[in-house]
Amino acid sequence: MRDVAVLGVGMTKFGELWDRSFREIGIEAGLQALVNAKLSSGDLGALFLGNMASGSLIDQEHIGPLILDYAGLGARHLPAVRVEGGGASGSLALHQGYLAVASGLYDFVVVGGAEKLTDVPDATGNQITSSAADHEWEVVFGATLPALWALIARRHMHEYGTTREQLARVAVHAHEMGSKNPNAHYRNKITLEQVVGAGVVAEPLGVFDCAPLSDGAAAVVLGPLDTAHKYTEQPIRIAASQVACDTMAVQHRRDITTLDSTVVAARRAFEQARRAPADVNIAEINDAYTISALVALEDLGFSEKGHAGPDFESGKFGPSGEVPVNMSGGLKAQGRPFGAVGVAQVVELVRQLRGEAKDRQVPNAKFALAHDVGGTGATSVVTLLERAA
């Protein structure tokens, strides 16, 4: 296995992109990444596309060749593969692209992620969101994805004393960062009182505890590290890419306040990179629900079990904290177009590691972590990135 680097990145604005189609946003992100990498189209070997639910959302399956075709590469007959893993589809696609380059099978690949969530009514969008949970043994009995995360939140509050305000703090932070990100779905700041007082979705979670339904696309170009300097001024090495799975339903978990998939994916990733959580100086984590961010901070090793709430309140994860988290605004404010999320996390971290993140730049960002979750944690993906010499 050889070292793999990110050579180029691109993404669209996230949000309600009613005037743009799925293929338009997918191609915009992909072409941006290609141009950003200073790569000739003839060098490309394959396309991996993360997407969760195009069939339900836009009545279109078989989207690998669709995007390849409109990216102008159809007649080159490249393989184009769609990858699905609920909300973690984008990171899973990245993992496949990483393996493809690391193995030596391809030299250069594009990894894209795209989702068009606002072409359907909100109720349909919410229903499709819940399809990442176990339909036959959770959803049929009245569960939704936020309701399942609410069950996790309630138990976390019961066992560790996590408070409603600590949950709300995660959303306030996300919007604060989103206000600095021109690509974010939400750029308005919100207050703790607004989060706590908002309409209830599933107690204790309210509207502001849940990430929105967004459209958007993101893409990266990957290639071998040893020739990376030909294609980019600052190669970003993928120090680790690890996937771990767990039981589909929350009801079957060993401990519902812990995502074992995240714990294991992180452990494997830090082993692969020969590094530790203390080495991470910037992270993008899953905050699809405020509780999912707190649980992730514990499972990734940034907080002691049960301490993520107080740690978040103390500013440990703020822009000038020990581990700045979700400088993009996260899923909550930057947006949550499922398949694009994991790729967009890497786009943000690459920009941070290159020093191109402008208003939200974390000084001296050198070693970064991306964490993506499908459903309630049946899939977790952890990616470690570092500025290459």
Place this chain on the structure above:
Amino acid sequence: MSIARFWRETPRRYNLGGSKCTMCGTAYFPPRAVCPTCAHHRESIEKMVPFQLSGDGEVFSYTVVHEAAEGFEMQVPYALALVRTVEGPVLTGQIVDVIPEEVRIGLKVRATFRKLREEGKAGVIHYGYKFAPAEELPTPPHGGASAAARSSATKESDRASA
């Protein structure tokens, strides 16, 4: 959801039929073809036997859902819980015959057969388990008739006799 997709789960959803590993003794719901926890994972294939849950358990965690799952719109707000059964398996289900505010972690409950949801006015009606309190609940502080309140809290739409 197609008729067959729901119909084929009838034994589990109506009667709480699970399975048990004869290698390690762990019970599962819904039934499994292989034991996920047993050190003899591979050897447990074809060694899983049917196992009946009693329906007794207690609330392990809960939420009150205000934005309903599809088909549950008429029931909001409704309590949804993880119920740890006395036999071990944890089930996801609604808590009924209760004011949602009365649900708490540790509440003793028992499975009850109810209507889950229906697909429109002339569509298929899905039945299955929900859970009702199996312990005396305290009288509300303001002298309200708790039984009447609980009765009205039980949505007409989930009565199995409908």
